[in-house]
Amino acid sequence: MxxxxxxxxxxxxxxxxxxxxxxxxxxxxxxxxxxxxxxxxxxxxxxxxxxxxxxxxxxxxxxxxxxxxxxxxxxxxxxxxxxxxxxxxxxxxxxxxxxxxxxxxxxxxxxxxxxxxxxxxxxxxxxxxxxxxxAGRGLENVIFLTFGTGMGSGLVLNGRLYSGTNDMAGEVGHMRIEDEGPVGYGKAGSFEGFCSGGGIARLARAKAIEAHARGERPAYCPQASDLAGVTAERVGLSARQGDPLAVEVFRLVGSKLGKGLSLLIDVLNPQLIVIGSIYARQQALLDETLFEVLKAETLPYSLNVCRIVPAALGxxxxxxxxxxxxxxxxxxxxxx
The missing domain is CATH 3.30.420.40 (ATPase, nucleotide binding domain)
Known part of the structure; x- marks a missing residue:
């Protein structure tokens, strides 16, 4: 001991x-x-x-x-x-x-x-x-994604931590998922731009502005003056209560999460991807779209040997x- x-x-x-x-x-x-x-x-x-x-x-x-x-x-x-x-x-x-x-x-x-x-x-x-x-105990190839304030990752490959040439391996938040989108890691349309607490809030604010222009009042932002108070947690609560715009935000986030994971699975062929923070709390809102995208985008042989789970250590x-x-x-x- x-x-x-x-x-x-x-x-x-x-x-x-x-x-x-x-x-x-x-x-x-x-x-x-x-x-x-x-x-x-x-x-x-x-x-x-x-x-x-x-x-x-x-x-x-x-x-x-x-x-x-x-x-x-x-x-x-x-x-x-x-x-x-x-x-x-x-x-x-x-x-x-x-x-x-x-x-x-x-x-x-x-x-x-x-x-x-x-x-x-x-x-x-x-x-x-x-x-x-x-969650990864006993495995050889495990990816951990933070999915909190930002989006970063840690890579365990062939039973060893892989940190790269100068500790910059795993900076997946910088990957560009789309040509345009919320800014994260200094890059519009990045993985972090869509899949992070700040990214979800920015995306939800943009959707709320569009909704107000149409005369709608989303539950997470009923007044234009409420924009500054929009957070990922607040949008998640509204989505669980059935607010259509909040559900749409999380469906979009789930699709971008799937797109990012498909790249990681195709390149690194892991046994397990563990996702922390927001995924652990909002898994029910994300999984349907996430797995739809994974099945469409990922090599089947690689996807079939990879599980995706929330962090076991909570x-x-x-x-x-x-x-x-x-x-x-x-x-x-x-x-x-």
């Missing part, structure tokens, strides 16, 4: 977790979450403080139970938005973390805690978590993701 630490560094919040990994998976036994401090120096110090506090509390619990000592920390995993250099353990100016320019985060934590540490972008970390402990996947980076790093070291 290994004691692992996971560090999730986000633009607004950070989380530090401890997990016990055994044969059947991993149990999260302690966690701290806090607002991301305003500078990398303050953030790293605050994360270190939180981890030491969690380790100290765990040791105290074992002493109270009559044990001489608890399990020793085996490794640290760090999950963060890209760009980053996973091989050197450096965070490279993520857009949601101003001032984090060339931060040697792996060296910082491995030196202070005297254990191996690893770094991966958040999509890769989620892919490893689902592969090791979630809303806790971010905590499991950083812990999975620690576990994966230790496995790579053991393999040499």
């Amino acid at each position: 290994s004691l692992l630490a996971g560090i999730d560094i986000g633009g607004t919040k950070c989380a530090v977790s401890l997990g016990k990994e055994g044969m059947g998976g991993i149990d999260i036994i302690a966690k701290q979450r806090f607002a991301t401090p305003p500078s990398p120096e303050l953030a790293l110090a605050r994360i270190e403080e939180a981890l030491r506090q969690l380790l100290g509390e765990l040791a105290g619990t074992y002493e109270e139970e009559g044990h001489k000592s608890g399990p020793a920390l085996a490794g640290i995993g760090i999950s963060c938005g890209g760009p980053l250099d996973s091989r050197r353990g450096i965070i490279l100016s993520p857009p949601n973390l101003p001032g984090w320019d060339g931060i040697e985060v792996v060296d910082y934590f491995s030196r202070r805690f005297q254990v191996p540490a690893g770094l991966q972008n958040d999509a890769n970390a989620c892919a490893v978590a689902e592969w090791k402990w979630g 809303e806790q996947i971010g905590d499991y993701a950083s812990l999975s980076v620690a576990a994966y790093q230790l496995e790579q070291l053991r393999e040499g």
Whole structure:
């Protein structure tokens, strides 16, 4: 049984977790979450403080139970938005973390805690978590899609995480699905433009403007003044309640999701595609159109061996993701 630490560094919040990994998976036994401090120096110090506090509390619990000592920390995993250099353990100016320019985060934590540490972008970390402990357990070829605020992916191919030449593999949100459409990843008509929280909201606002011009009042935006408040969650609620325009929005999103997945299935021939966040919550609104497009667009031999499922780790996947980076790093070291 290994004691692992996971560090999730986000633009607004950070989380530090401890997990016990055994044969059947991993149990999260302690966690701290806090607002991301305003500078990398303050953030790293605050994360270190939180981890030491969690380790100290765990040791105290074992002493109270009559044990001489608890399990020793085996490794640290760090999950963060890209760009980053996973091989050197450096965070490279993520857009949601101003001032984090060339931060040697792996060296910082491995030196202070005297254990191996690893770094991966958040999509890769989620892919490893689902592969090791979630829906993809025991498989060799697994794709994870974020489908949340943005659209990114992590690729596990032939039993190993594939991050590309410089950690840019899996940036599927940048693929252009249509010549025109909502802007995502800086590109109109991109996969992220259609299949992300922001993309769904932009698409729904455009449909609402057209509806108001026809004298209609969609349930998710009954007044033109309501446009700014349109979100993917709000449109999904209206669609589940039967609002025709909201249903149309999600049918369109489902078709573009199918088109993007068909490309991934044809190129990578995976056994499983795991989709997080919005898909897990709105699967009933997306699946019919999604599978219609997949059957029309995808090579049958490839589609027949690929399942598409929501993330098994659910809303806790971010905590499991950083812990999975620690576990994966230790496995790579053991393999040499």
